[in-house]
Amino acid sequence: MLLRETVRQSAGPGTLILLLSCASAGAGLALPAALGRSLDLVLAGRQSEAGPWITLCVVLTVLAVLIGAYESAVTATATARSAAWIRRRVLGHVLDAGTQQACSEGELVARLTGNAVQAATVPVSIAGTLAAVVTPVGGLVALALTDWWTALVVLAGMPLFALLLKVFVRGSGASSAGYLHTQGEIAGRLLEAVRGARTIAAAGHPERDAERILAPLPELSGQGHRMWEVLGRSTAQAAILLPLLQLAVLAVAGLRVAHGDLSVGGLLAAWRYAALATGTGALVGMVNTLTRGRTATARLQDVLTAPSVTYGSSELPSAGGELTLRGVVHGPLRGIDLTVPGGAVVAVVGRSGSGKSALAAVAGRLADPESGTVALDGVPLPSLARAELRRAVGYAFARPVLLGGTVGGTIAYGAEDPGEAAVRAAARAACADDFIRTMPEGYATPCASAPLSGGEAQRLGLARAFAHPGRLLILDDATSSLDSATELKVSQALLHGSGTHLIIALRASTAARADLVVWLEEGRVRAVAPHQRLCRLAAYRAVFGEADASC
Numbered sequence: 001m002l003l004r005e006t007v008r009q010s011a012g013p014g015t016l017i018l019l020l021s022c023a024s025a026g027a028g029l030a031l032p033a034a035l036g037r038s039l040d041l042v043l044a045g046r047q048s049e050a051g052p053w054i055t056l057c058v059v060l061t062v063l064a065v066l067i068g069a070y071e072s073a074v075t076a077t078a079t080a081r082s083a084a085w086i087r088r089r090v091l092g093h094v095l096d097a098g099t100q101q102a103c104s105e106g107e108l109v110a111r112l113t114g115n116a117v118q119a120a121t122v123p124v125s126i127a128g129t130l131a132a133v134v135t136p137v138g139g140l141v142a143l144a145l146t147d148w149w150t151a152l153v154v155l156a157g158m159p160l161f162a163l164l165l166k167v168f169v170r171g172s173g174a175s176s177a178g179y180l181h182t183q184g185e186i187a188g189r190l191l192e193a194v195r196g197a198r199t200i201a202a203a204g205h206p207e208r209d210a211e212r213i214l215a216p217l218p219e220l221s222g223q224g225h226r227m228w229e230v231l232g233r234s235t236a237q238a239a240i241l242l243p244l245l246q247l248a249v250l251a252v253a254g255l256r257v258a259h260g261d262l263s264v265g266g267l268l269a270a271w272r273y274a275a276l277a278t279g280t281g282a283l284v285g286m287v288n289t290l291t292r293g294r295t296a297t298a299r300l301q302d303v304l305t306a307p308s309v310t311y312g313s314s315e316l317p318s319a320g321g322e323l324t325l326r327g328v329v330h331g332p333l334r335g336i337d338l339t340v341p342g343g344a345v346v347a348v349v350g351r352s353g354s355g356k357s358a359l360a361a362v363a364g365r366l367a368d369p370e371s372g373t374v375a376l377d378g379v380p381l382p383s384l385a386r387a388e389l390r391r392a393v394g395y396a397f398a399r400p401v402l403l404g405g406t407v408g409g410t411i412a413y414g415a416e417d418p419g420e421a422a423v424r425a426a427a428r429a430a431c432a433d434d435f436i437r438t439m440p441e442g443y444a445t446p447c448a449s450a451p452l453s454g455g456e457a458q459r460l461g462l463a464r465a466f467a468h469p470g471r472l473l474i475l476d477d478a479t480s481s482l483d484s485a486t487e488l489k490v491s492q493a494l495l496h497g498s499g500t501h502l503i504i505a506l507r508a509s510t511a512a513r514a515d516l517v518v519w520l521e522e523g524r525v526r527a528v529a530p531h532q533r534l535c536r537l538a539a540y541r542a543v544f545g546e547a548d549a550s551c
């Protein structure tokens with residue numbers, strides 16, 4: 001459980017905060033007694049004896065201020081560290097889970113940013129809540145020691161206060177959960193809109209999209225108002241109940257003074273202790289923070305429910321590249337049996353939606369099939385060690401994401417750094433070297449200042465795959481944005497490369513250059529044969545459309 005882990009990892013600072021809060025509460029509790037004693041001595045004309053007590057009052061006040069300041073610093077540091085720890089923990093899981101996440105990307109961003117900060121307050125607010133109980137309880141005990149009749153008055157009002165607190169916790173929990181949920185929904189819509197900015201601009205109605213993104217805003221506002229209502233109502237109720245209790249204590253203490261059972265200093269102390277015993281504002285504040293922190297933690301816990309990918313420790317035999325799929329069912333794939341011979345260039349073709357990308361994903365373990373097995377050189381992919389798997393299988397995609405900081409870093413991005421010479425050779429093979437060298441800083445150009453065309457980005461993605469040669473290279477529609485001449489050059493470089501190539505092909509020309517073609521239809525393998533042989537079939541030619549003349 002994330003809640004328990006968070007509290008455990010912050011146990012040190014939490015304990016320190018608890019001790020500091022208790023010390024501060026102790027100083028606050030000692031002050032009324034010292035004040036009462038000073039007053040009694042002054043009223044009795046024993047000024048010299050009153051001196052040390054007055055000094056004690058000053059020391060206690062200064063101590064409480066210093067401890068409070070130190071506690072604030074420790075609290076801020078502990079919360080920041082806790083937030084960093086939570087983010088690392090949840091982000092680690094998100095990256096381990098890969099493509100199967102528990103919520104949308106926008107929700108993930110909202111949870112890892114705002115929710116993580118709120119969840120990070122849990123350890124310090126637990127310490128704070130415990131400490132916030134110390135002052136009222138201590139005040140009550142001190143009140144009983146000063147005059148137990150006055151303590152009885154406070155005790156009589158406590159059940160009502162406990163009821164107020166219970167109602168507050170329930171209301172605050174429900175409204176903050178609703179608030180965070182709606183906030184996540186808006187974040188999701190916003191992220192989607194940022195990604196689709198070009199489509200929105202082309203559609204020409206940004207106002208309508210702004211309205212759509214902000215549509216949950218009234219709901220968010222409603223939840224926010226409900227949160228403030230709950231807090232306001234509880235504060236107002238406490239503001240009526242608690243001063244009434246203090247007044248009642250003062251009245252009883254006054255009667256006790258009149259009967260000679262309590263000194264004037266005792267009355268002053270009883271009044272101050274009644275204020276401390278009923279001073280539960282800090283407690284309500286802490287309970288509020290704790291409730292919101294727990295709600296945020298529950299949302300992060302949800303993220304952790306996405307199953308993370310586990311790896312074995314097996315290694316591959318020394319050579320090969322044979323890929324086998326047996327009875328693979330995954331999304332659109334409905335029982336794929338396929339053997340891709342080691343060293344072969346195999347094109348996967350099929351109509352849109354036939355399951356080509358799904359096949360590419362399970363072939364290199366970007367996803368685990370719902371059933372069936374995928375093995376490389378006879379070793380099931382899940383039993384391979386992570387490093388072994390990623391060394392053996394390379395990928396290039398239709399829309400590569402440029403990670404790695406610079407253009408050169410993007411090509412080098414992978415489990416192992418291939419070195420500068422290999423990066424440049426890979427860029428040449430992917431027909432990327434020429435346009436990279438025209439950039440202001442060449443290979444050192446930051447990706448953020450290198451606006452790339454779709455084809456240029458694809459060539460960087462291909463170069464990245466070439467720079468990390470393994471025994472299986474999977475190209476998922478990775479050349480679709482290249483012009484035919486560039487695609488031909490890249491294909492020739494591919495043919496000269498070693499290992500098995502699984503190429504999702506949309507063009508007949510790509511299929512024609514492959515040793516074998518796997519023809520998918522509605523999630524099943526319809527045929528496995530060389531392109532020229534399949535070209536005799538009208539249904540196969542129809543996959544590429546009449547205009548494609550490579551058949």
Ligand SMILES: Nc1ncnc2c1ncn2[C@@H]1O[C@H](COP(=O)(O)OP(=O)(O)OP(=O)(O)O)[C@@H](O)[C@H]1O
Binds near residue numbers: 352355356357
């Ligand atoms: N794991 C999955 N679970 C459920 N559905 C899936 C899964 N993976 C893909 N699909 C769905 O299966 C269909 C085919 O997906 P896929 O991307 O594999 O087709 P494709 O042949 O590559 O299509 P295209 O050529 O248009 O890219 C799509 O509707 C997709 O949403």
